[in-house]
Amino acid sequence: MSGTGKAKVRLFARLSDLAGTRETEVELGEGLTAAGVYQALCTRFPALAGLENSLMYALNAEYVEPDHPVRDGDELALIPPVSGGRDVL
Amino acid sequence: MSGTGKAKVRLFARLSDLAGTRETEVELGEGLTAAGVYQALCTRFPALAGLENSLMYALNAEYVEPDHPVRDGDELALIPPVSGGRDVL
Amino acid sequence: MFFEVTAEPLDAARLVAHVRKDEAGAVALFYGVVRDNSRGRRVLYLEYDAYPEMATKVMRQIAEEVMARWPVTDIAIRHRTGRLEIGETSLLVAVSSPHRDEAFAACHALVDRFKEVVPVWKKEVWEGGETWIEGEPVRHPETGGRP
Amino acid sequence: MFFEVTAEPLDAARLVAHVRKDEAGAVALFYGVVRDNSRGRRVLYLEYDAYPEMATKVMRQIAEEVMARWPVTDIAIRHRTGRLEIGETSLLVAVSSPHRDEAFAACHALVDRFKEVVPVWKKEVWEGGETWIEGEPVRHPETGGRP
Numbered sequence: 001m002s003g004t005g006k007a008k009v010r011l012f013a014r015l016s017d018l019a020g021t022r023e024t025e026v027e028l029g030e031g032l033t034a035a036g037v038y039q040a041l042c043t044r045f046p047a048l049a050g051l052e053n054s055l056m057y058a059l060n061a062e063y064v065e066p067d068h069p070v071r072d073g074d075e076l077a078l079i080p081p082v083s084g085g086r087d088v089l
Numbered sequence: 090m091s092g093t094g095k096a097k098v099r100l101f102a103r104l105s106d107l108a109g110t111r112e113t114e115v116e117l118g119e120g121l122t123a124a125g126v127y128q129a130l131c132t133r134f135p136a137l138a139g140l141e142n143s144l145m146y147a148l149n150a151e152y153v154e155p156d157h158p159v160r161d162g163d164e165l166a167l168i169p170p171v172s173g174g175r176d177v178l
Numbered sequence: 179m180f181f182e183v184t185a186e187p188l189d190a191a192r193l194v195a196h197v198r199k200d201e202a203g204a205v206a207l208f209y210g211v212v213r214d215n216s217r218g219r220r221v222l223y224l225e226y227d228a229y230p231e232m233a234t235k236v237m238r239q240i241a242e243e244v245m246a247r248w249p250v251t252d253i254a255i256r257h258r259t260g261r262l263e264i265g266e267t268s269l270l271v272a273v274s275s276p277h278r279d280e281a282f283a284a285c286h287a288l289v290d291r292f293k294e295v296v297p298v299w300k301k302e303v304w305e306g307g308e309t310w311i312e313g314e315p316v317r318h319p320e321t322g323g324r325p
Numbered sequence: 326m327f328f329e330v331t332a333e334p335l336d337a338a339r340l341v342a343h344v345r346k347d348e349a350g351a352v353a354l355f356y357g358v359v360r361d362n363s364r365g366r367r368v369l370y371l372e373y374d375a376y377p378e379m380a381t382k383v384m385r386q387i388a389e390e391v392m393a394r395w396p397v398t399d400i401a402i403r404h405r406t407g408r409l410e411i412g413e414t415s416l417l418v419a420v421s422s423p424h425r426d427e428a429f430a431a432c433h434a435l436v437d438r439f440k441e442v443v444p445v446w447k448k449e450v451w452e453g454g455e456t457w458i459e460g461e462p463v464r465h466p467e468t469g470g471r472p
Contacts, residue, residue, distance in 0.1 A: 058297070
């Protein structure tokens with residue numbers, strides 16, 4: 001069950017550049033999901049806004065759905081697209 | 090033109106075990122071919138006989154046809170099948 | 179199996195020593211190397227970021243996928259983070275197997291999967307600019323689709 | 326390009342340093358390793374024989390075949406001769422290229438062609454016996470058929 005409490009949020013690559021930090025904390029409202037945490041962060045870091053279509057979420061180092069609940073003590077990571085593709089190496 | 094003279098013959102792997110040597114010389118008769126040198130060698134080293142269907146020939150370190158002439162000063166190598174195949178490595 | 183994200187230069191010999199086993203006749207080793215150009219631009223250097231704890235977990239997942247598909251003896255993967263100069267190695271993937279075909283196929287598949295799902299990111303820095311390289315949105319390692 | 330037959334232990338780092346170029350983002354390296362079993366028998370050690378002058382020539386030929394087919398940056402091949410113990414490396418094939426797919430494809434093709442045409446032979450020695458391993462008769466490197 002989701003509830004109140006705090007979650008750690010980790011930001012990487014372009015997201016950490018945009019936010020100016022690699023790590024922050026969010027207060028968890030009732031029923032807050034991974035995508036909801038991202039929306040809450042966008043208020044604090046407006047530069048992060050508009051990325052919902054490319055973002056993935058990892059909860060405690062496992063990929064999860066955007067609507068996955070976030071609980072007290074969780075570590076949520078916002079995962080931008082990885083480099084991928086033929087041209088990379 | 091093939092002619093008379095001498096050629097060096099090199100033997101490898103199973104062939105050198107069978108002949109008991111890795112290198113020998115043959116006198117070249119008129120028109121002697123790579124396969125002809127092998128036949129001549131079989132007289133000297135009977136253990137080499139019967140391999141004509143699996144042998145390849147290299148003249149001066151290049152693969153050649155069995156009927157390729159051998160000339161004075163040439164180096165002829167008798168090439169047994171290489172290891173090949175899926176199971177090797 | 180051995181999976182690591184590290185800021186240290188990558189040591190290929192150590193990785194190969196790890197996967198080499200007496201029953202394995204083949205080892206395929208892949209080096210991802212920083213090259214001097216990308217998308218038509220001259221690259222000065224790269225900067226790699228990663229989520230290390232998750233990256234090693236996901237590496238293990240893709241290694242298990244590959245081991246379920248090919249008769250592989252062992253797998254080891256290392257990725258480097260931080261600033262890497264042209265010619266330095268960013269990624270090493272080593273696979274041992276009894277025969278060569280499986281070593282090649284499994285190693286190639288691992289590198290492909292690595293680039294799809296392991297949370298590691300690359301910034302290209304060129305004369306007068308820089309950009310984080312982003313591919314397709316990450317696909318879920320289990321379902322193969324976006325969750 | 327670099328091709329060698331040697332009785333010395335093979336040094337992978339030297340081979341990779343040779344093929345690495347600033348424009349090459351990928352290096353695929355293959356190790357042929359002596360394994361402890363073959364055809365259901367426990368192998369004690371191997372003995373490799375070669376025709377070194379010709380072997381290096383044929384290696385160059387197959388490298389040129391491969392370079393005509395894939396956009397490869399550089400190729401290096403070394404094979405060891407003499408007695409090799411279990412776990413020792415008999416063959417190293419290194420290929421660099423701008424991108425990974427070509428490095429894998431070219432390296433795999435080189436190893437396959439190597440085993441078909443390069444004059445190198447292997448004797449397996451086991452408890453109480455030994456045998457030279459012979460595959461199909463060598464096919465001509467240019468025509469692909471028996472001359």
